[in-house]
Amino acid sequence: MKKRNKFKHVIYMLVALAMLLYALPQLSFQNGPGWVFGFGVVWCIFAFLVIAAHLHFIIGVDEEKHKQLEAVRRHKLEQWQGKWNEESARASQRS
The missing domain is CATH 1.20.5 (Single alpha-helices involved in coiled-coils or other helix-helix interfaces)
Structure with a gap:
């Protein structure tokens, strides 16, 4: 793989990780089951999927x-x- 292509994925992964770290304190997980809790869980899952996809590509599996x-x-x-x-x-x- 091209080094530049991997560099691009490293940048995207770091941006997604920064977004996740910034958003985690803002999301409310304490209200119990509800729309706010569901949104927070789904948002985190999508963020982890994006990070995992870029990490998978960077490692070169x-x-x-x-x-x-x-x-x-x-x-x-x-x-x-x-x-x-x-x-x-x-x-x-x-x-």
């Missing part, structure tokens, strides 16, 4: 999977090109 998918794509492209060449060779032999 999917790099090996990405390499395998690229190899499969190249192989499929080679197969498709081979079939295309065979069909065009047959068509030129018929003419």
Whole structure:
């Protein structure tokens, strides 16, 4: 992965973490079940999901999977090109 791309994700993760740390004291979790409590829980869950997604990308968990998918794509492209060449060779032999 590009270093700049990872840097961008680090910045986004830090911004999301700062938003979470700023908002936690402002959110009310003491009123018990209700709309305010539900909003606070859902907001925190979304913030944690954003942070986790960026952390997942920064750590590079999917790099090996990405390499395998690229190899499969190249192989499929080679197969498709081979079939295309065979069909065009047959068509030129018929003419």
